[in-house]
Amino acid sequence: MAPDSDKPDPLIQMAETIKQITEKPGVYIMKDESGQVIYVGKAINLRKRVASYFQRQDTHSAKTALMVTRVADIETVVTASEKEALILESSLIKRHRPRFNVVLKDDKRYPSIRINVKAAYPKIEIVRKTPKDGAVYFGPFTSAHGVRQTVKMINKTFPLRKCSDRSMGHRTRPCIHYQMKQCLAPCCLDVNADDYKAIVKEVILFLKGRTPELIKRIQRQMQKAAERLDFEMAAALRDRMQALEKTLERQVTVTTDFLDRDVIGISGNIDFRVLSVMTLRRGFLQGIRHFEMTQVPSEPAELVAQFLGQYYEKVHDIPIEVLVPILPDNAALMEETLSEWKGRRVKIRQPIKGEKRRLLEMAQTNAANTLREKIQRISQDADILEGLKRRLHMDRLPQRIECFDNSNLAGTHPVAAMVVFEHGRPYKNGYRRFSIRTVAAPDDYATMAEVLTRRFKKINAANPEPDLLLVDGGKGQLGIAISVLTDLGLSGQFSVAGIAKKDVQRGETDDKIYLPNRANPVNLGRDGRLLLLLQQIRDEAHRFAITFQRKTRGRAMVGSQLDCIAGVGPKRKALLLKHFGGIKKIRAATAQEISELPGITVSLAQAIKQALT
Template identity: 40%
Template sequence: MVEARGEERPGGWLEERLPSVPRKPGVYLFRDSRGKVLYVGKAKDLRARLRSYAAAGDGRYHVRFLMERASKVETLVTNNETEALILENNLIKQYRPRYNIRLKDDKTYLSVKVTTKDEWPRILATRHIVRDGNTYLGPFASATGLRETLETIRKVFPLRTCSDAVFRNRSRPCLEYQIHRCLAPCVIDIDPAEYRAQLDGALKLLEGKTGELIESLKQAMLQASEEERFEDAARLRDRMAAVARIAEKQAVVSHGGGDRDVFGLCREGGIVEAQVLTVRGGKLVGHHGYHFEDYELPEEELLSSLVARFYEGERFVPDEVLLPRPIEGAAALADYLGGKRGRRVAVLVPKRGERRRLVEMAVENARQGLRERLDDSSQRERTLAEIGRRLGLASVPKRIECFDISHAGGEAVVASMVAFDEG
């Protein structure tokens, strides 16, 4: 552990200790004088990274602000950058440091659970992603969009929707079978390959791969009509139309297809807006927006932390992650994500072409989000100024406290206070 000795210049204490810091990959923890962890970071070369903090006197505010608060640093050496990334994630979860970014808990977003552990899987919406051997997709940015897609799946793919208890206790199929919305594996001896094909179709729809799906429904419809199974052909036509309605709502952004997550950032001082566009099968199927205030660390560190935090837990990892700027440890990040996905993942900073266009789209969305947020805060300032004017105050009210007291004939007195800070 390296400790501050009270020098005036922030970072001076750290500079003295640099020779004893290893030139190896690892993780560093800045602590305040009471030992509280303020910030956890990772580096390919710990000494080089800490040197940049020690040089806080060069006027870079983002480093200086942390050095003014930190009085100790601990380093933990790892075998490689990928291990450093995993350790950094774990330490951030453990300490929840004030100056590391935290993303909104994904429990608030809807995901899809496919009960692949069951012999006859079903598909349902959930807010809880757990390691239970089933398959999870998402989280999805729009709950309404997801519910619409699940409703279409119910109409198009005859999969079971009943609970395990109902499934086990059926002696004859339910209404779902009568209206052609379930193959009724509860009692009918159906071909598992046929059920699997229906499930694969539903997954394609969830992944936004509607082009492939429409094509296979079309082929099945043509075959049914050639074989004069006109009722089946009509049903397939209706299913195709339902899928096409979902497809219309998904903009094609990448004609080469492919699954990509595209990161965009926009920053003004300590206020940062981030956007992650999710592209599945070449279609833009969702986006996630994140907002951070009082974030003063370099943009490269922010981006690197954002990507690592974004893929924590059970989130789907695509083939490509597109970034607006290079980050240290991109190869380690690709390695880490590849480990989660089970196959190679590319982390790219595209310079031109379709991928670059996607990154620019993500950055533009982030810029727009930031603009709206700043407009919001200037609107708030105008409202506060107006309140100050109407109440004849000498200055704009930064904090407003409202009190009320009630009682029943002098008994059971209850008081409450509501406070507004900066509007």
């Protein structure tokens, strides 16, 4: 067949597109034939930068060459300066998550410490989100346990309030923390706001890593208290100083200049890289975060540039120095942008020798170790999946496993849950909950049939079919699953199995795995990891279903208890739940506290207390 002479040459079209692009600074957005954004970049001269992709393509890396072959359209956004282009580039990458860009995943939020300095009496909070709301944030920290221990130590050492903003306005007497001298009780007592904020400043100094300076400051306060014969205050300050000295002994000093800096190490190749950020504050190592990246830019300078822009845009505590294994593209521009975000000069350095080089090598070693552990873990997971494929007689690896479980309490509030494991690991974005609609009486088989029908009647990109469907139950539940799939025309499209608990009375030692058209359980061999993975998936489905069932039952109980009280309608019920946060807290409140809410009289408050006791 002769080629279609009317169809324009894509290279000629692209050349014409490039001619129309301005030479001003801005951002360029590359799209494929389907209109999907595949790459976002910035440039001081948009036309020259875009043209460079299509000139001398033989010098491109394999990844860049592949990207160029898929570009069907290019859009540009002109900005007033290259700095604005840098910020816009980071924003567009987070929005579109292009395949050929470095994209920092936000699916795991690390904990941070928050102090709302705008409040009259601030408190310490552990949060996962860090909006720019005027509060002071520290972190994020890699260890949730470490953050909790730090907050616990602060609450013992510094007498800040522990109660929530809601309960603080309704307390009538100090709590036990006041009796233990761990709180000044601003909720009930007249506490000088300036004295309280002085303690808050000490906490901020501690969290900034300036513990030696804080110890000297408390020591001076202790001496002044002793001179004016305020021995009780002097003793409290002495205890605070000793607690800080013990904390200082446990911290690891890694630099002698005691500056705030981050050190970045990179290990891996274009297909898979680990980037580690080592956080040092006042010379003390606070923690290390690791980022896993696939299909990243082959040029390390481009990788570092894209990472710095995305990482520090959402980090409140920007250091004054960042050490990198290779300077990013437009290092001066990046320094200027980071300095503007921090409010003071920030330097980006590639150390060659000395103490800073030792820090960089430490970060590189951490990245290499994390990469090796990740590869070993992937290899082990692949071995387990290969073993399951062989033992369950599957035609493909069970890379996506879905498991279903039902839950009810004596037949009431029936629910079901689905959990998803991908590559042997939980994929929580794929989890689903089901409120049962068609089954009134307790019937596990009918419930399973409804849930599987709702799940598999529509399979698409958002709900792909699994490689293995696992149902919690024996031959009966397995038979229901096969029947539903047959009715939906999905029989044979993926593997199905049932997992049943062992019968101790019969002397069984392991849970049993059943396959269709097979009377006896499957022998999984000597590799205990195979059964362990299936048990882990089943237990996760069980946990997820029971948690949902408890929440459903709890909501129903709350509704029934409040609905039966004369004078409490939907608006007052919503007001009570919103203010107190739950039925337990309403029950614990006094009638006086309940009557302080708008629209609730003293007599109605007493009726609510009587109904809930």
